[in-house]
Amino acid sequence: MRFLLRPGWIAFMVVVVGFVVACYTLLAPWQFGREEQRQAQEQAISAADTTPPVPFGELVSGSSVTAADEWRQVVVAGTYLPEAEALVRLRVVDGKPASEVLTPVRLADGRVVVVDRGSVATDEGQALPSVAPAPAGPVTLVGRLRLDETDGSGRAPLTDGGRLQIYAADSRQVASATGLADVVEGYVQLAPGQPGVLTPIPVSTPTTAAPFTNGSYALQWLTFRSAR
Secondary structure: OHHHHOHHHHHHHHHHHHHHHHHHHHHHHHHHHHHHHHHHHHHHHHHHHOOOOEEHHHHOOOOEOOHHHOOOEEEEEEEEOHHHOEEEEEEEEOOEEEEEEEEEEEEOOOOEEEEEEEEEEOOOOOOOOOOOOOOOOEEEEEEEEEOOOOOOOOOOOEEEOOEEEEOOOOHHHHHHHHOOOOEEEEEEEEOOOOOOOOEOOOOOOHHHOOOOHHHHHHHHHHHHHHHO
């Protein structure tokens, strides 16, 4: 048993013990947390699917979309502002590179809501994808309320070929880069068949996700620890 006292074995045991502690204190709880988030999202989507769309102002009377209302279906009436359109870079749709198109809409009350019109394919090496213009004049749209994404990389928006490009679906970045005032924080994800929609962003539902996926990973971490 003297070989267990060798520095190499001691270091190995320290690593093993550290990994076991991480399984219990970090990895398993993180996976369980992810599972709870997924279930909460599925429940919110299911509830929204059974609730008819309501006017945007009925749910968003202030300056931001709330977490409690995310995924709710709303009706947005206003006019597209194509001059403030932005492309969300580095998206992947069906395994292929794509960009999402965010086009603000001015409401009758003067507020501006960013609308995610969907995605467009981006050919490899293509700097700017071709985007069908949003319709002119008043439009009535149906979509889902979404909270702003956050780009943790801190990459700044850029303008190329006259098009604003950002790295997250974030109304705050659109407002800051374009100078638009009265922009509601959060955005509306356009439903299929709406005026100006491109390739609609799919919505995950309980029928399209395997149950307890992240929870099973957590159990694997705990089982691994027990096996040690």
